[in-house]
Amino acid sequence: MGQPRIVIVGAGPAGVRCAQTLLAAGIRPTLVDEGRRDGGQIYRRQPEGFTRPYAKLYGSEAARAQDLHESFAQVRAQIDYRPQTLAWNVWDRKLHIVRDGHASALDYDALILCPGATDRLMPVKGWQFAGTYSLGAAQIALKSQACSIGRRVVFMGTGPLLYLVASQYVQAGAQVAAVLDTSVASARVRALPKLLARFDVLRKGTALVASLKRAGVKMFNGIEPVEIVGTPDEGVKSVRFRLASGAIEQIDCDAIGMGYHLRPETQLADLARCAFRFDAATRQWLPQIDELGRSSEPGVYLAGDGVRVLGADGAENAGRLAAYAALIDQGREPQAGVLEALKREQRRMDRFREGLAQAFVWPAQQAAKLPDETIVCRCEGITAGELRRVIRDEGAQEANRAKALSRVGMGRCQGRYCAHAAAEIIAAAACIPLDQVGRLRGQAPVKPLAIATVEETE
Incomplete structure (x- = not known):
């Protein structure tokens, strides 16, 4: 029997530690990353030729950033690394990708999604x-x-x-x-x-x-x-x-x-048919996972800020856990005690995450106070007044219905920057709980593709 085909999306802290863990177990994963170089957003590398020191570039996180970069440099040649490659869809146990205008699909036995987060x-x-x-x-x-x-x-x-x-x-x-x-x-x-x-x-x-x-x-x-x-x-x-x-x-x-704060990039998890749940503490929908990062969909694992925003070191820990989950499901048990130590650390980090949500509250009440002329969806130029109109006049009390009638969330960012606020406006205007508004469904491609994209066979 050949090696399992394990594909990782994202070369940030979670993806790098995930790849490192799999490689140590004798498996050569494929690592797909939209970025030009490893590091993700938090440890984004400066361009070649720039010479700002780590302390100036990353501040208090300089040591961690340098360690992650050096760790990846050690494994880069041993994995199938694909930078500047957009993962734009998941369908029929294939990850659909595009690079330099050429689209293809990767078959997988295990898909580990570490796509990180964007601003909320x-x-x-x-x-x-x-x-x-x-x-x-x-x-x-x-x-x-x-x-x-x-x-x-x-x-x-x-x-x-x-x-x-x-x-x-x-x-x-x-x-x-x-x-x-x-x-x-x-x-x-x-x-x-x-x-x-x-x-x-x-x-x-x-x-x-x-x-x-x-x-x-x-x-x-x-x-x-x-x-x-x-x-x-x-x-x-x-x-x-x-x-x-x-x-x-x-x-x-x-x-x-x-x-x-940040919001997890959950579009690929949605396209992979993973189940979601409403998190009342942060007032957002998050993918369901077990302690190791297994999703509700067999063979799909989630790690890092793309599922729970725990910070860079929390993402590193989650990346290792997801790798072990994939290994266990492939019949490869880790050393005794390794998983328990990682799970204890993750529980500690999750408690801190709950503290951050309590200390730095998402200002939901501001949505109801926005003047009607305030633009909510910058891509489409949709105002708070227009969104309230489709709620009042057309009964659009569900996120996707409001999207269809107003175009909120239909732009280039696909709701990444307006969906959460739009849901709060809908809930306030309709006088219903936020979880009843639901969430915008993921659509492929998760980011725009060039019309000239050519499909190839991988």
Whole structure:
């Protein structure tokens, strides 16, 4: 009997550790990655010829980033590595991919999805103006292009990534005008028992906030975004927000980085027919997995931030677990004690994840307050008022029905940046619980393909 055909999607922390674990067990996996080089988003590599040191590029995560990059360098020649390759569909136990305009399909016995996460965004009036970026996009500009998104930048949202990106910009010498956090300090205090599950990470986060204060960055907690002020011709000019006291503040800037935690990239899991469940703590639909990362679909495994946002080290741990799950299902048992140690670590990380959701709350209530003229779907230009109209006049109380009638989520991003906020608007306007709104169904291709794409036989 030949080796099992194991295909991994994603060369971030989860995918790299997954490949490393399989290789150590004597299996040569295929690793498909959309990126130009390994590392994923969190450990995105700078282009060849750029010489910024790890400490400047990755801050407190420099040692982990370097270790992951070096680990992959050691195994790269021993695996079937396919960079710059988009996995765009899963069907009939085949992973459909495209590279350089050529499409093909990979048969698999086991498919391990490690696609990572993207920014979770809540619209604000004026966020369509040039100069408004997601936190992830702000990171890409810094890491891949060695430039700031603006001369005077404001970061707004909530969650650890908000402070990490702001700190990385300060480290790079950019002018950070302010960090605006929608969460309140008291929520962090209440979440402390869970956050203490990972004291080392908590300490790093506290150090990031302290470093920003030392750098003279203005810090605001418990704010409510009001408007990004700007013009279509000149872009962002300033941001207006409401303090906890009710007073309105305005800060001049020419760029804004926004983000409210991350949302798992679940489209491939959906296309693979994996079951989902509603997670009340984070108010989103997530794929169902067991402790090792097995999905409801036989032969499909999920790991990393593409299924639960646990951070880079949590993703590494999950990647190893998913690899072991695939090995066990292929009749290869790991060494005694290995799995239990990994599962204990994952439970600890999951407790910390719950603490983060409690400390940095997704601002669901903002959706109901958005003015009707606020653009919700930037791809299609759909406003909050138009979305409310199809709910009120046409009875669209389910996400896919609202999409069909309003085109919200039909654009290039396929709802990645508007689906969560749109669901909150629907729930508020229809006066129904969020889980009754449902979720947008995954559609192939998960990202646009060129019309000139040529199909080949693998």
